[in-house]
Amino acid sequence: MRRLSIILSLVAAAFLARGAAAQIAVDLSKHQIEITAGFDGAELLLFGYDSKGAEVVVIVRGPPETVSVREKARTAGIWINQDEVTFERAPSFYFVATTEGLRGDGQLESILEGLGVGPRYLGLTAQDTDLSDERVEEFRSALINLREQDQLYAKEPGRVLMRDDRLFRTTVPFPSGTPIGDYTVTVYEVVDGWPLLGAETPLHVRKAGFGAFVSNTAHDHPALYGIVAILIALVAGWFGGWAFRKS
């Protein structure tokens, strides 16, 4: 905690030194998460400075991806995937948190609606489908609920702490299944329910070490990878049989 306060005061000093021009800023304890063989989730410290000491909203978004949501229905006694809705550019990760003052019912939602970036307003646009709007909405909620279960989507009003009326900070949890890619971390200053100023900082999640080597080889040289996989298994199987025949 002491080291944290030192960091925070240094940051504050740096921002103050730049004068009144910098009114909101944000940074992370690390700009890169490396998914190594032992990766089991991570937690980053997000901190920043707002000259007004206003309420803030923090949003962490993973790279967008195309996602299909399928619904099982009973046919001839068996549950089979039937209706399907495809969402383009659904964020692979989404975390939003606010300061205490924006904790009230629907407050966060209306701000996010203004920004067009809330969990219910994720820009989850469905591809053309024959299903009614209500049905598409069911699929949209299902997607959000499933991602919330996997801790990939989270909404945490009141999680951001404000100190000395200028400095804010919060922790951002990343589960073991954190998707790789380039993330954006954005913070907004909110005055009277309106987001005024924003600041941004990057975050990269990438595979590293042996795991990265394996996955890169699998994708860049798939045929070679297949042959090596077979050779490794042949040697391992032969060795296993040999070792136990000797004993």
Added chain:
Amino acid sequence: MHVYLPIAEISVNMFLLIGMGAGVGVLSGLFGVGGGFLMTPLLIFIGVPPAVAVGSEANQLVATSITGVLAHWRRKSVDFKMGFVLLTGGVIGSTGGVFLFKALQQLGQIDLVISLCYVVFLGIIGLLMFSESVRSMLKQKRGVARRGKLHKHTWVHGLPFKMRFHKSRLYVSALLPLFVGMLVGVLAAIMGVGGGFIMVPAMIYLIGMPTSVVAGTSLFQILFVVANVTFLQAWQNQTVDILLALLLLFGSVLGVQVGTRLGAKLPSEQFRVLLALLVLLTCGKLAFDLVATPGNPFSIALGGGH
């Protein structure tokens, strides 16, 4: 201790994987089966995507079957000629199977097809094995050994392209093993199994091979089929996780030895019944999951659908 699987893209307890390998390995050693039919559903159950489970399990089976083939080769209980005909069919079947797998995955029906295949085949094999071993246990009690006809002539013997298989002392149509090999190849690609549990009964009852060469020859063909599935899944779908396969392998190499030693000490008939029950249990669990109302009818798939 958790380990991040680079292709499956999930973090799993390392000892759970080694333990699963060991557990299935003990059963393989005990009953002389590959264990793919237990391992693949288990992997899917712990959260490995079905495509990765199938590809990586095929990779692991390469190791299991080479150990078996080498042991049978030393005992000279492999009919290589029959094996080559079977594996020709197997390579054709498994190649088709990998592409079928990809198509079904895009349709969003791969999980359903995997489950249905398991329920149907495990159900049939389990019931056959159960009734046969119960019958032979009863026979043993009565002490009566009825002797069947030495050679039955059926439609099978009317097929063209007859071939002589010296080791198996057979003169049958090459189409028969070719077809059996193809069927097993398709199943290997879709279900992530070696297919021994279908191959062995088909070789004994359909082709009429002597039991002494069945195990070695089926392992010989399985080796090439699972190697083909591993290569194609890696090449076409990037769904072979070497790390996952190695961890399972590590457990199963140890488990198989324990199982083999255990098997030598235990009465085989009773254990055949146990294996049959195990097969039926797996089948029952999968069948139940198909008909039971799911906790959440929705699921997410990455990438666009159709």
